[in-house]
Amino acid sequence: MKASQFFISTLKEAPADAEVVSHKLMMRAGLIKKLGAGIYNYMPMGLRVIRKVEAIVREEMNRAGAVECTMPVIQPAELWQETGRFEKMGPELLRISDRHGRDFVVQPTSEEVVTDIARQELRSYKQLPKNFYQIQTKFRDERRPRFGLMRGREFIMKDAYSFDRDQAAAKASYQVMAQAYRRIFDRFGLTYRAVAADSGAIGGDLSEEFQVIAATGEDAIVYCPGSDYAANMEKAEALAPQGPRPFPSQAMAKTATPGKSTCADVAELLGLPLSRTVKSLVLATDTTNEHGEIVKTQVWLLLLRGDHDMNEIKVNKVAGLENFRFATVAEIEDYFGCKPGYLGPIGLQKPVKIVVDREVAVMADWVCGANEADFHITGVNWGRDLPEPDAVADLRNVVAGDPSPDGKGVLAIERGIEVGHVFYLGTKYSRAMNATFLDENGKPQPFEMGCYGIGITRLPAAAIEQNHDERGIIWPDAIAPFTVVICPIGMDRSEEVKQAAEKLYAEMLAQGVDVLLDDRGERPGAMFADWELIGVPHRVTIGDKSLKEGVVEYQHRRDAAATKVAVSDVAAHVKGRMAV
Amino acid sequence: MKASQFFISTLKEAPADAEVVSHKLMMRAGLIKKLGAGIYNYMPMGLRVIRKVEAIVREEMNRAGAVECTMPVIQPAELWQETGRFEKMGPELLRISDRHGRDFVVQPTSEEVVTDIARQELRSYKQLPKNFYQIQTKFRDERRPRFGLMRGREFIMKDAYSFDRDQAAAKASYQVMAQAYRRIFDRFGLTYRAVAADSGAIGGDLSEEFQVIAATGEDAIVYCPGSDYAANMEKAEALAPQGPRPFPSQAMAKTATPGKSTCADVAELLGLPLSRTVKSLVLATDTTNEHGEIVKTQVWLLLLRGDHDMNEIKVNKVAGLENFRFATVAEIEDYFGCKPGYLGPIGLQKPVKIVVDREVAVMADWVCGANEADFHITGVNWGRDLPEPDAVADLRNVVAGDPSPDGKGVLAIERGIEVGHVFYLGTKYSRAMNATFLDENGKPQPFEMGCYGIGITRLPAAAIEQNHDERGIIWPDAIAPFTVVICPIGMDRSEEVKQAAEKLYAEMLAQGVDVLLDDRGERPGAMFADWELIGVPHRVTIGDKSLKEGVVEYQHRRDAAATKVAVSDVAAHVKGRMAV
Known part of the structure; x- marks a missing residue:
């Protein structure tokens, strides 16, 4: 072309x-x-x-x-x-x-x-x-x-x-x-x-x-x-954690955490690692009658480690949670007597099902909300301070460093x-x-x-997204709009340049190379900028001066600089640099 | 494939x-x-x-x-x-x-x-x-x-x-x-x-x-x-007719034509050629005001020879008729005092513009409707019986036998x-x-x-539509779904047939031929019927018996019968029959 x-x-x-x-x-x-x-x-x-x-x-x-x-x-x-x-x-x-x-x-x-x-x-x-x-x-x-x-x-x-x-x-x-x-x-x-x-x-x-x-x-x-x-x-x-749950070593205590409604803030205030805190998420599931009217709503409390995020697909797979929704603020205040930010599983008066991530199930001496604004509870332990959860499952997104499910290292x-x-x-x-x-x-x-x-x-x-730099696109050979671009400098002024460019173009075409000859007559700066932006992977520049020495310049879009190549070798040189 | x-x-x-x-x-x-x-x-x-x-x-x-x-x-x-x-x-x-x-x-x-x-x-x-x-x-x-x-x-x-x-x-x-x-x-x-x-x-x-x-x-x-x-x-x-209009040779006369409302019926009744009759078509053009309301309607009478058809595109090009419509029956009865089928240009009381085809303009002693049910007028002549028309133009479709506009023969x-x-x-x-x-x-x-x-x-x-017969499609090579089909007979029974078919298939593929090998194992009758219906232009049949003689059968979709060709020559033979 x-x-x-x-x-x-x-x-x-x-x-x-x-x-x-x-x-x-x-x-x-x-x-x-x-x-x-x-x-x-x-x-x-x-x-x-x-x-x-x-x-x-x-x-x-x-x-x-x-x-x-x-x-x-x-x-x-x-x-x-x-x-x-x-x-x-x-x-x-x-x-x-x-x-x-x-x-x-x-x-x-x-x-x-x-x-x-x-x-x-x-x-x-x-x-x-x-x-x-x-x-x-x-x-x-x-x-x-x-x-x-x-x-x-x-x-x-x-x-x-x-x-x-x-x-x-x-x-x-x-x-x-x-x-x-x-x-x-x-x-x-x-x-x-x-x-x-x-x-x-x-x-x-x-x-x-x-x-x-x-x-x-x-x-x-x-x-x-x-x-x-x-x-x-x-x-x-997220693989199930190894080893049994440690024994409790702390007494449960209510602690003032004024204005600290996130696990990160609470951990910082208390000088504890984030992994000692437990995050409370309130979900709900509705039962409807044949007319699509809601006849019953079940509220669920989901517990995750403070440094973990919920995985909705996994939660969806817990029996009973197939069609869960997040609870409304009104529902939360009704069931927990407290606004979001200070929720927890301790002292609940209404029937809430408690589903916990496998990591939470093996924690001891953990921190959660006190169901009272501006208060948290520390030193919480399963069995001692509250019953064992209704269900334990993998509910969280993995994080870098988690063990690989195939047992062959850690995840990235x-x-x-x-x-x-x-x-x-x-x-x-x-x-x-x-x-x-x-x-x-x-x-x-x-x-x-x-x-x-x-x-x-x-x-x-x-x-x-994968292949670009500050000058533009860098196409892999297989899907580049053109594989090779020939850039003659001053084609209108120099018959030698014109002939060499046309000859190389014809030669490459005959070899089945998807080559473009830039015969627009643009100045070198604008021409190079265009092709670097468009991202054609292979460029051959033909100039009057170097042609007198019998060479042209080859540059791959990823090369830092051009390489001088003998005119007679350039087609083979380009082919050598092309992906198979 | x-x-x-x-x-x-x-x-x-x-x-x-x-x-x-x-x-x-x-x-x-x-x-x-x-x-x-x-x-x-x-x-x-x-x-x-x-x-x-x-x-x-x-x-x-x-x-x-x-x-x-x-x-x-x-x-x-x-x-x-x-x-x-x-x-x-x-x-x-x-x-x-x-x-x-x-x-x-x-x-x-x-x-x-x-x-x-x-x-x-x-x-x-x-x-x-x-x-x-x-x-x-x-x-x-x-x-x-x-x-x-x-x-x-x-x-x-x-x-x-x-x-x-x-x-x-x-x-x-x-x-x-x-x-x-x-x-x-x-x-x-x-x-x-x-x-x-x-x-x-x-x-x-x-x-x-x-x-x-x-x-x-x-x-x-x-x-x-x-x-x-x-x-x-x-x-x-339709070229303008040669020569001048003949002189009148008949007197105008009103003739009863009961129930004969078409030119063909009238010509038959009167024993005249259809080309002596004139067909009347009533058109209308409306002038509208800025609100799109019709403020004026002009009625037009279009005259064509009885054996000619109106060409709407040509009529559209007559000055004033750019946006014509056909008149309603009510308009026709109002302007002509008569229902369609017996209309003509003689004795009109209301302002009607008369536009005639060039052929009609040079007719003498013609027949048209009398503007009275069940009556026509014979021996009508321009100038003598009615004024010259308001406009004369090419208004008709050409018919086979008309002179070619380039003067090089007659039209087909x-x-x-x-x-x-x-x-x-x-x-x-x-x-x-x-x-x-x-x-x-x-x-x-x-x-x-x-x-x-x-x-x-x-x-x-x-x-x-252009290329088919009673058995099916006949594709030109260039756009056939496959150019060649190889039909082995009893491929499952005969190892020789299978090998010969596979070999020919590979050979043709290597030559860049768009070939299909029918390895479905259908019986010959069903297989041939399929390919004749689908219309693949070249067919090679490989059978056990002929293979023993070293031949296969070639048949072009247009050939009446198959030709025996030596196995070793068949690829070249097919290529010889292919369109370039």
């Missing part, structure tokens, strides 16, 4: 609404252009990146035996009513009426449509396994779209859906996809982790997120540097951006939509399903 | 709602699957065709210097309000509100968005010409979607938009696109015509439709077998399916959206624009 035939548009400043670096750089490098909130034009430079991402995904999906199709962007509501998602999904689901008043949705994913295809097309176990995928426009009407393509409303996703005859086969299909995803992410040239994720009500370990590692990532990733263990924060298990935490997810669905959709096939005995059986997504347009944003 | 890794699904019968052959065959061959009215899943077999169409279009668009980008499917209403199309477009434009109640449209085309990009990005004449294109999902909420992908609601279109500094440059850009379209349609391997089309109010000849020739086409195409002349019916000019008519359109837009959108660039003198000028569409998903349907 020659720059004069292409479209290059860079900006000195990012627009004010661009908060994160990838959004800023994508706008400045002219990869995308905002059309509305969370809605972007993919400009020529950006579309080249997206197409390269798509091509890698498509190749590996095909290699893994998945079959590509395309499901409509606008989908009839009827199918979405079969699974109840038309009603259940929130305002993220964009709903439309057509000219005849019929309801439609703009697809955020396609479970319903693909299950509808399967129940019509896959009639026999002999047709299984089958995995359909599409690379298609999606829409989620985010309440607060932001960060450019990172959390847009219209985006491109690769979504795949596997159909199997039984759980064992479904797990095999899942593993095929998990392996394909590793190949895909390896090929992107990004640092990533496949982390175990919560698989919801289905259970089992068949849910992994593919996280591109970046300090700016929204997600906390837990991993063990000494092993393969990696999970997202929701999923990562880093940040990531989720760009892929593989998930075992079971029969959730096939049962809801009565999607069955006939087994060997001619009996209808629901499909065992899995779903597998990759955020095609989110990936470039994640790649930039 | 091996069939076992792919997804093949054929039907014996087409669904009842499939009316045209392409719709029937696309459903039966498993290319598409209906999801809702005018909304289809592109199944794996169909998607391969679509991707091949896209690839050819993309290659030639790039070669012609156009730059690919992608504009959102969901577009903010604001831009559409700038041009007035948000209000003016009918219910075909699908309108949506998001969760915040903001208005959006699902794009049917992207003139507004691309003009918005241009007014921000193309600031100087030095950046021109520029042509942006996209291959993207579109939606038109057709009142009556039908014919499968031929007139669907959701579809894929390639739309390109050129931006130029002046009319001359815009015309050059138009010609570049018109040439690229010829290369694209040549490569598809279809019989097509580029026909002149009406360019609306803009004038000039810069509008061409690309029509795939098919007996079942919706559009009538006019062409001259002896020259390059081709136009659509709306556009094709065939049917076509419009799959592409190149169109000079002028400054319609740039002026409405105040989209300007700075010229050499630093003065803002509106862009001169053109737009260029190809119906990516309509093309396969058109290809099938």
Whole structure:
């Protein structure tokens, strides 16, 4: 490609609404252009990146035996009513009426449509396994779209859906996809982790997120540097503490803690480590009748160590807490006779169920609120000062330094951006939509399903969050808009420069290199600044003076300085520096 | 590709709602699957065709210097309000509100968005010409979607938009696109015509439709077998008749024609050729005040020869008739004192403007209605029996046998399916959206624009309408889902057949041939029927018996019978039969 035939548009400043670096750089490098909130034009430079991402995904999906199709962007509501998602999904689901008043949705994913295809097309176990995928426009009407393509409303996703005859086969299909995803992410040239994720009500370990590692990532990733263990924060298990609970060594005492309503403040006031304090969280669960009216409310007191945070997914799994909510201030004052900040499990008058984290269950001589404003209690001990808790469970987020669940060291935490997810669905959709096939005995059986997504347009944003410097983007070769840029200096003045540039361009093109010749006639400073901003990984500069010495300059986007290379060697030199 | 890794699904019968052959065959061959009215899943077999169409279009668009980008499917209403199309477009434009109640449209085309990009990005004449294109999902909420992908609601279109500094440059850009379209349609391997089309109010000849020739086409195409002349019916000019009007030879006479309200019936009753009768059509134009209330209505009588049809586009161009409508029956009875079927220009009491086709203007001794039920008048002559008409113009559709406007023979008519359109837009959108660039003198000028569409998903349907037989589809090589299919007979029983099939498959793959090996183990009859229905152009059959003689069978989808070819020659033989 020659720059004069292409479209290059860079900006000195990012627009004010661009908060994160990838959004800023994508706008400045002219990869995308905002059309509305969370809605972007993919400009020529950006579309080249997206197409390269798509091509890698498509190749590996095909290699893994998945079959590509395309499901409509606008989908009839009827199918979405079969699974109840038309009603259940929130305002993220964009709903439309057509000219005849019929309801439609703009697809955020396609479970319903693909299950509808399967129940019509896959009639026999002999047709299984089958995995359909599409690379298609999606829409989620985010309440607060932001960060450019990172959390847009219209985006491109690769979504795949596997159909199997039984759980064992479904797990095999899942593993095929998990392996394909590793190949895909390896090929992107990004640092990533496949982390175990919560698989919801289905259970089992068949849910992994593919996280591109970046300090700016929204997600906390837990991993063990000494092993393969990696999970997202929701999923990562905090191991049960070792050894028995110590014996009490202190008497229980009420202590004035005026104005100290947080564990940190109390610990500081009392000169105790934060890990000796206990945090009280009040939850509630409602029982409703057939009309949806609340007929009974149960209040729960959740106790965590002062230096630990609650993990909602884990709390959700405690029997009875599946649909918990946080208690209201009125409920708290009613049950504890005290405002939040000084709550605790001692001396409760009303029926409150007490659920404690495993760490709290083995504490002795701990500190909690006195259920009286401006007072705490020290030296609290289980059994002696209050009954044993109603339930003990893993309720907290892990912290760096916790032992790894695989016993191979301690956990570390880093940040990531989720760009892929593989998930075992079971029969959730096939049962809801009565999607069955006939087994060997001619009996209808629901499909065992899995779903597998990759955020095609989110990936470039994640790649930039991971790979940039103060001058701009640094693309991995595999997804760079161009792999090589040739920058001739004074092409209009020097016939030698022009000829050398055209010759190298033709030579590289003939070798199948994705090369751009910058024939715009920009001055060197502006030209270099453009390409450093856009982030093309390999640059060859051809100047009049060095050409007289038979050399040109090569610089990788990560190199501190240019290297002189003989004109005759430069194509080979560039190829040598390219990722395989 | 091996069939076992792919997804093949054929039907014996087409669904009842499939009316045209392409719709029937696309459903039966498993290319598409209906999801809702005018909304289809592109199944794996169909998607391969679509991707091949896209690839050819993309290659030639790039070669012609156009730059690919992608504009959102969901577009903010604001831009559409700038041009007035948000209000003016009918219910075909699908309108949506998001969760915040903001208005959006699902794009049917992207003139507004691309003009918005241009007014921000193309600031100087030095950046021109520029042509942006996209291959993207579109939606038109057709009142009556039908014919499968031929007139669907959701579809894929390639739309390109050129931006130029002046009319001359815009015309050059138009010609570049018109040439690229010829290369694209040549490569598809279809019989097509580029026909002149009406360019609306803009004038000039810069509008061409690309029509795939098919007996079942919706559009009538006019062409001259002896020259390059081709136009659509709306556009094709009926030349002015040669020679002067003959002198009157009959006296005017009122004749009873009871119940004969059509020209054909009257001609038959009177024993005259249809070309001696004159057809009366009553139109009306309304003048409105600033409140949109009708303050005056002018009635027009349009006269055409009995064997000719009115051309609305041409009538629209007569001064005063730009916004004509057909008169109501009440208006007709008021002005002519007679119901439709017996109308004519003789003896009118109220002010009616008379506009006649050029053929009618040179007729003598003609027949028309008497403005009295069940009566006509014969022997009518201009000047003698009524004044000369108020206006004479080309108002009719041409008919086969009319002289060609280029003077090189007579016109013929065939049917076509419009799959592409190149169109000079002028400054319609740039002026409405105040989209300007700075010229050499630093003065803002509106862009001169053109737009260029190809119906990516309509093309396969058109290809099938043109290329099919009673057994199924016959794809041109360039857009076939697979170019070659290898059909081994009894692969499960014969190791020799299996090995020969696998070897040929590997050999062809290595040569870059898009080949499918049918390893499903179907019986020959079912297997052949599938591939004839699906329409793969080249088939190689490998059987145990012929293999012992060292031969396999080759059959092109259009061949009446198979040809025996030595195993060692078959790859070369197939290549020899492939389109270049």
